[in-house]
Amino acid sequence: MLDFPETLTAIPQAPPDFKSGFVGILGRPNVGKSTLMNHLVGEKIAITSPVSQTTRNRLRGILTTEQAQIIFVDTPGIHRPHHELGKVLVKNAERAINSVDIVLFVVDSAVPLGGGDRYVAELLSRAKTPVILGLNKADQQGKDAPELDQTYQALAEAQAWPWCKFSALTGQGLADLQHLLLTHLEPGPYYYPPSLVTDQPERFIMAELIREQILLLTRQEVPHSVAITIEKVEETPERTHVFAAITVERSSQKGILIGKEGSMLKEIGRAARQQMQKLVDGAVFLKLFVKIEPKWRQSRQQLLEFGYRVED
Structure with missing residues (x-):
């Protein structure tokens, strides 16, 4: 973990x-x-x-x-x-x-x-x-x-x-x-505790693991048109419940992500869930939703909402 x-x-x-x-x-x-x-x-x-x-x-x-x-x-x-x-x-x-x-x-x-x-x-x-x-x-x-x-x-x-x-x-x-x-390198202090391997929060890594499976499993225009939002994370003694939204730009991309009878979305969820279980060192329940936001990559406001901004 x-x-x-x-x-x-x-x-x-x-x-x-x-x-x-x-x-x-x-x-x-x-x-x-x-x-x-x-x-x-x-x-x-x-x-x-x-x-x-x-x-x-x-x-x-x-x-x-x-x-x-x-x-x-x-x-x-x-x-x-x-x-x-x-x-x-x-x-x-x-x-x-x-x-x-x-x-x-x-x-x-x-x-x-x-x-x-x-x-x-x-x-x-x-x-x-x-x-x-x-x-x-x-x-x-x-x-x-x-x-x-x-x-x-x-x-x-x-x-x-x-x-x-x-x-x-x-x-x-x-x-x-x-x-x-x-x-x-020059002499310097510890910037982080020695046990830490990243400064990113757990939710960010979870979103990236979902996006990775989309990159690996889908094709053509879909991979670069997705944004992932972790809507909610609930922890119980038995498992971690993760609810995530996948945003795409067109209805055709939504169809590809869902697949026939939901087969693609199930495969994305299955593979991402396996990686998340390694991340949290425990059982994970992952629920994925797909929604459409036309031309979100061209909208500065939507880019900010998804966490993409020019960094200082």
């Missing part, structure tokens, strides 16, 4: 040689940023899927060791936005650059350096925050590894960025990455 902010314990005094700091994980969509953070903190706190632009909120994952406390800030993938929601997500990712101690610029090293990576690199080159280049998906490079590495190493050398190669999926090279981050 995860420890959440609402159950905080005392924050201890850090020893003199203790290090701490905030590391922003940035990059274009679908390079494995959320998978990386989950592996580093040792718990599933960020959703992952084969669909790009999965992350919507600036989510913090907390890794505490005897030597340091590293707060990883997972950000939405930097891309060209196509609606108001996209603009908010990209703006938040860009703002994260100047609000952390180190930027970990993650790239997909299984494919050649592309225009999207160069765009992110250009943003980072103008920032004052130190940057480390992270070559993810090393396990997928194959025989082209030397050629692929060379293009990314050239980018790192041109910017005088240290770099590290790893696989967020298998864990290969993550010990080296953690050591590299540690060498670039």
Whole structure:
């Protein structure tokens, strides 16, 4: 069971040689940023899927060791936005650059350096925050590894960025990455209790687990058109009761989410409930509702109601 902010314990005094700091994980969509953070903190706190632009909120994952406390800030993938929601997500990712101690610029090293990576690199080159280049998906490079590495190493050398190669999926090279981050952190205090792995409330994680299953199980235009609201959580000695609303933009999307005789909604609920039971370490009853809000991603008011805003 995860420890959440609402159950905080005392924050201890850090020893003199203790290090701490905030590391922003940035990059274009679908390079494995959320998978990386989950592996580093040792718990599933960020959703992952084969669909790009999965992350919507600036989510913090907390890794505490005897030597340091590293707060990883997972950000939405930097891309060209196509609606108001996209603009908010990209703006938040860009703002994260100047609000952390180190930027970990993650790239997909299984494919050649592309225009999207160069765009992110250009943003980072103008920032004052130190940057480390992270070559993810090393396990997928194959025989082209030397050629692929060379293009990314050239980018790192041109910017005088240290770099590290790893696989967020298998864990290969993550010990080296953690050591590299540690060498670039300054002495500092505990920002959070050592048992905490995220600063997000339990309801937020529950909503994300539902959205993850929609990303995995539905198709076409549906995944990016959904917003999840946890309407109510009731705890009894036997189980936790969770009532959640899924908002979509069109009736056709509602039909896809519900499925024939409710089959898709049942599958989404079943899979999300299994993940929630790991989260709360107990039985969960999950009730899902689907409603329509036309063009909610274009409405600033509705974006605010769903919790999407440009962060400070």
